[in-house]
Amino acid sequence: MIDVILLEDEPVLRGELGEFLEYIGYAPVCVSSLAEFDLHFDARRHRLAIIDIGLPDGSGLELIQRLRQGGQQLGIIVFSARNTSADRIDGLETGADHYLGKGCDLHELEATLAALVRRLGLQRREARWLLMVGPSCLQPPVAPSVQLSYQDLQVLHCLMRAAGESVSRRHIVQALGADYLDYDQRRLDTQMLRLRRRVLEASGQPLPVKTLRSLGYCFYAPATIFE
Structure with missing residues (x-):
């Protein structure tokens, strides 16, 4: 399984997304704040991240910028309720690979993750x-x-x-x-x-x-x- 770190502060949505990621074969670690992200993120293990923008202790965009400035090569998907054209452009220019609006079909999220897996050359190792x-x-x-x-x-x-x-x-x-x-x-x-x-x-x-x-x-x- 490929490890994914999910940053989403809304408890119900975080639980639903975590269950969905497990269902489609990923190994999610679900966190609710920037502080929890910093505590649980492991660059050796996490090659994919799904990040919300509006968080209780800061901005997801600042986190993405910090990750990119630190040379992290993980695939990043923004998953946010802020979904105007200006928001999407801002997210992509900051360093996100993809920008999805909350409320999208979760199969679009699945396809976006699969595209990142292919592009980054990640292998789905058999985890027995x-x-x-x-x-x-x-x-x-x-x-x-x-x-x-x-x-x-x-x-x-x-x-x-x-x-x-x-x-x-x-x-x-x-x-x-x-x-x-x-x-x-x-x-x-x-x-x-x-x-x-x-x-x-x-x-x-x-x-x-x-x-x-x-x-x-x-x-x-x-x-x-x-x-």
Whole structure:
């Protein structure tokens, strides 16, 4: 997967864009301010950036100018509600590669990212995740391993065994040894949230699991399980 850093201060839109980027096969790191961007941006890892302009602690254009002056070669897409002709010209002259207005079809964002990937010669490396059942740990690609609780191990075993496919909530609950009809669905949502957070904090890699509304979950990266 190719790492993308997304800078968007509006929480709902940031979440939606992050989910969309995961869905189309990228590994997003989502931040909400210039300060968070500076904290999480890694030039060795992030080759693509999606940047909003109006931010709580400054201007996205100033960030783009700073990145370009620092010699950063990453592909930059401005994604902003400010979408007049003058805004777009200003963004492109500052150093953005593309300028998209909020409200555009997200498939246009997907196509724009794909064009940058081709132009920059970025390769989509196979990022294989390993689940070690014996030691109860998850090994992300090129990152520290993550120790797992028994329940987290069962959930990931269920998802990674069917990597690339939809796994129903019922199937996951049954894998946990619980009765689906008596199981509080909020417990599963909370467990998934904590698991995502644990993996990100321990390894720096977002867990490649997407939520399928009203259906279940899907582990969308290549996976291997060692029993």
